[in-house]
Amino acid sequence: MAKYTPPQQDKTLQWVDIIVVVLAIFAALWLPLKMGWAGNSKVLEKIDNPTWETLGQTAAQVAQWNKLGYADAAAAHDIIQNKWDYTINWTQLIILAVALIGYFVFLFRASDKEYREVIDEKFNGK
Amino acid sequence: MSSTTVNEAPQKVSLSRVLGPGHVWALGVGIVLVGEYTGWNFAADKGGTLAAMIICWVIGLLYTSVAMIDSEVTSTVAAAGGQYAQAKHIVGPLMAFNVALYLVFAYTMLEVSNAILVADTIKSYAGEDFTYWYHSGIEAAVIVVLAALNYRGVLMTLNVNFVITAIAFIAIIILFFSVQPWSQGAILKLGDMVTPENALPYGWLGVIAGFHWGIWYYLGIEGTTQAAEEVRSPARSLPYGTMAGMITLLVGASITWYVCASLMPWQYLGSTVYPLLDAGRLTENKTLEYMMFIATVLSALASANGCINDAARAWFSLGRDRYLPSWFSAVHPKYRTPYRSIIFLVPIAIAFAFISDINQAITFSILSGVLHYTFMAINIMMFRKKWPLGSIRRGYTHPFHPLPAIVLFILCVVTYFAIFLGYGAQLTAMVVFYIIMSLWFHFYRYQYVKRGDQFTMPWPKPQGY
Numbered sequence: 001m002a003k004y005t006p007p008q009q010d011k012t013l014q015w016v017d018i019i020v021v022v023l024a025i026f027a028a029l030w031l032p033l034k035m036g037w038a039g040n041s042k043v044l045e046k047i048d049n050p051t052w053e054t055l056g057q058t059a060a061q062v063a064q065w066n067k068l069g070y071a072d073a074a075a076a077h078d079i080i081q082n083k084w085d086y087t088i089n090w091t092q093l094i095i096l097a098v099a100l101i102g103y104f105v106f107l108f109r110a111s112d113k114e115y116r117e118v119i120d121e122k123f124n125g126k
Numbered sequence: 127m128s129s130t131t132v133n134e135a136p137q138k139v140s141l142s143r144v145l146g147p148g149h150v151w152a153l154g155v156g157i158v159l160v161g162e163y164t165g166w167n168f169a170a171d172k173g174g175t176l177a178a179m180i181i182c183w184v185i186g187l188l189y190t191s192v193a194m195i196d197s198e199v200t201s202t203v204a205a206a207g208g209q210y211a212q213a214k215h216i217v218g219p220l221m222a223f224n225v226a227l228y229l230v231f232a233y234t235m236l237e238v239s240n241a242i243l244v245a246d247t248i249k250s251y252a253g254e255d256f257t258y259w260y261h262s263g264i265e266a267a268v269i270v271v272l273a274a275l276n277y278r279g280v281l282m283t284l285n286v287n288f289v290i291t292a293i294a295f296i297a298i299i300i301l302f303f304s305v306q307p308w309s310q311g312a313i314l315k316l317g318d319m320v321t322p323e324n325a326l327p328y329g330w331l332g333v334i335a336g337f338h339w340g341i342w343y344y345l346g347i348e349g350t351t352q353a354a355e356e357v358r359s360p361a362r363s364l365p366y367g368t369m370a371g372m373i374t375l376l377v378g379a380s381i382t383w384y385v386c387a388s389l390m391p392w393q394y395l396g397s398t399v400y401p402l403l404d405a406g407r408l409t410e411n412k413t414l415e416y417m418m419f420i421a422t423v424l425s426a427l428a429s430a431n432g433c434i435n436d437a438a439r440a441w442f443s444l445g446r447d448r449y450l451p452s453w454f455s456a457v458h459p460k461y462r463t464p465y466r467s468i469i470f471l472v473p474i475a476i477a478f479a480f481i482s483d484i485n486q487a488i489t490f491s492i493l494s495g496v497l498h499y500t501f502m503a504i505n506i507m508m509f510r511k512k513w514p515l516g517s518i519r520r521g522y523t524h525p526f527h528p529l530p531a532i533v534l535f536i537l538c539v540v541t542y543f544a545i546f547l548g549y550g551a552q553l554t555a556m557v558v559f560y561i562i563m564s565l566w567f568h569f570y571r572y573q574y575v576k577r578g579d580q581f582t583m584p585w586p587k588p589q590g591y
Contacts, residue, residue: 004577006448014451017571021450021563025474028559029235029490032552033482041548060318061391067408068394080393084172084548086331092550099557100542103564104500110568111218118219119591121578 003121043085050077142462144281145357150350150367152288155374157236157346157432159294160425162375162382163402164243165342165488171396172339172548173332175387176325178395180333181340182379186372188537189344191530192499193372195506197365200351201521203583204360208351208436210443213501215583216509219575223449223567224560225501226440229352231494233437234471236346238478239487240430241265246399246484247422265479268430273472276434279461280356287431290424295378297421301406302381304414305388313409314388324392337537337544341492343379346429347371348498352436361521399484434468434475441467448575449567489549493556496541503535512588 009017047054050073052062057073057080070076169178196209205211210229214222245264249256276283305313326332350368357363386401389408398404406418442464445454458465478487507528515523524530545553 006574006576009574018451024559024563028556029478032555033486058318060315064391064408079397086328086335086547093546096546096550096554099554103557103561107221107224107564111221114220115218117577118581122581123587
């Protein structure tokens, strides 16, 4: 196999590549934060006029809450009553599964194609 | 220092081999130990205190598999970039590009969460006058100062890490013995905090959901491989350092769970940012409290320090193979560090420290970590198939193959589902990002990459090719 010679990349285009990668990183990390997608499956199950009893805390647990600076049940209410909703959104789960499997299939197939070129050139097709 | 432009080929100065097994331990444990000072406890939020303990051991199994697999492959492929170099030689260039991105994401966001932790911890003692700008100033200072240390040299960086990691670990041991673990009821009240009613508040689904944060007990131990090109004896130091690190972390995680679970109601444990510092407070012993304050800060600094080291080496490796502009592959002629990569990642880390909160930053890091572990499970199978035992010299051969790979793969699938339970949109966004970057690399960027030059190991042709 003939040795592959990559084209010379213009200096400006190299910086464009760097900017593209950085922008993609920021989009991937920042967008879910901006859109409020992060950890959005919690629901505050509000209790009016909460007491330690209605919040399900024993005397020993109340003592620890007090040591931690939570003088009354109202102060601890939001921490105790902020609960996860694990109802499965099947549509979202299927989309995620398809995306993940598709991603890995593409990754390994395209990598293998590139890898064969590497091996062919490295070992001169022997 | 010689100057280079963005077009120039990599400089011929190499990284220096100055590290031993202790440094490998300091790098791995240094990155990870902060997970015991913050993060693991969010597993209690998702599944309850008992779930956090179950997860501690099950995820410990995942990481034991990671350490076993990693020790074999890295002791054979000893190059900076760690798993990136493994992917390049075993799977292919596109996989390697993705693995490097996983590493950069995982470590940079871990570094971000460490900077946030330092600022949050100091804020908890500083009172009302501690404004947003003080908080941001501390975050920026942590990242900049540690980047400067990394710029200055890997030996000094990891010597510092060894000392502060050891202090942070010893602090956990001291706390453990100070609360009289042999005498339940004196200070610890496990039976009162964890009751049959609240042990698993969301049932077994909560246990699975908690896998997400369970990763944080150990995330980053695989970072030891980033030092492969800078250790004196990779075949000896990497397996020893990595396995010693895993043992340290398993002991530390178990102790941490026992102490914290015995002192805090699970709802508080699942929401606090500094569970070990709170454990110190709850002993009502000021010496212990201040010791845990210092140890929390030190553990975060050690982790951020190691993360800067690892993220920069992954980015450097991308430049060296022209996956990104080769400008990034420059090695400092005096300090022998990938200084441009170190500096380049600093503003990115600072920006995210300013805009994200700690559990979001941790989630981003975990997502990349799990993608990375999925690769590792498949990678070891391909490694053994392409170069069976005896065909090349391995520094270390892990036992029970393919059991660790199968366990790792199954636990990764479970963890994806766990992340989906609560953070599904973030996971989908990250996968879309990696798909877009893969298409960009495969159909555009790869044209600038030399083909045969990527394969640098003195191995025979792989079987099946």
